[in-house]
Amino acid sequence: xxxxxxxxxxxxxxxxxxxxxxxxxxxxxxxxxxxxxxxxxxxxxxxxxxxxxxxxxxxxxxxxxxxxxxxxxxxxxxxxxxxxxxxxxxxxxxxxxxxxxxxxxxxxxxxxxxxxxxxxxxxxxxxxxxxxxxxxxxxxxxxxxxxxxxxxxxxxxxxxxxxxxxxxxxxxxxxxxxxxx
Numbered sequence: 444x445x446x447x448x449x450x451x452x453x454x455x456x457x458x459x460x461x462x463x464x465x466x467x468x469x470x471x472x473x474x475x476x477x478x479x480x481x482x483x484x485x486x487x488x489x490x491x492x493x494x495x496x497x498x499x500x501x502x503x504x505x506x507x508x509x510x511x512x513x514x515x516x517x518x519x520x521x522x523x524x525x526x527x528x529x530x531x532x533x534x535x536x537x538x539x540x541x542x543x544x545x546x547x548x549x550x551x552x553x554x555x556x557x558x559x560x561x562x563x564x565x566x567x568x569x570x571x572x573x574x575x576x577x578x579x580x581x582x583x584x585x586x587x588x589x590x591x592x593x594x595x596x597x598x599x600x601x602x603x604x605x606x607x608x609x610x611x612x613x614x615x616x617x618x619x620x621x622x623x624x
Contacts, residue, residue, distance in 0.1 A: 454516070457513050468500050525544075532556065537566075541568050542566065544567065
């Protein structure tokens, strides 16, 4: 129990550090479109960022790291394990490991991995939302019966004749304007 409490405490510390951590950008990436903003260390002899001059973005450094015990963990407290087939699930511990299905896995094998993970009581971190929505929709669809083409009839009474009130209202307005003049 104490190990679990310690892990939760460290995860909270990690979240606070992550919230304070700035976005580290590549030097001059804001100046030139050809440079992406992904981090590169500044190396020039006169580089203002390397010299840590006020007004320039922060550089990455060891002071921004999180606690070593929870480094690389998912915010839920599980260690992330990428899985591409069902047999890899048997090697994992359901209490400490969570499953992340690789993006190259097809829908049929993905469904098999999800079902096997449920049997082993493992947490799947990238559970597809579509699968949940489709399952709910499938349950609702069974409740309703679809009408056949022979049973469906149109009602042709939806076309009604327009009333003559707008014309009469216009005539009344015209007579009121003439009388006021």
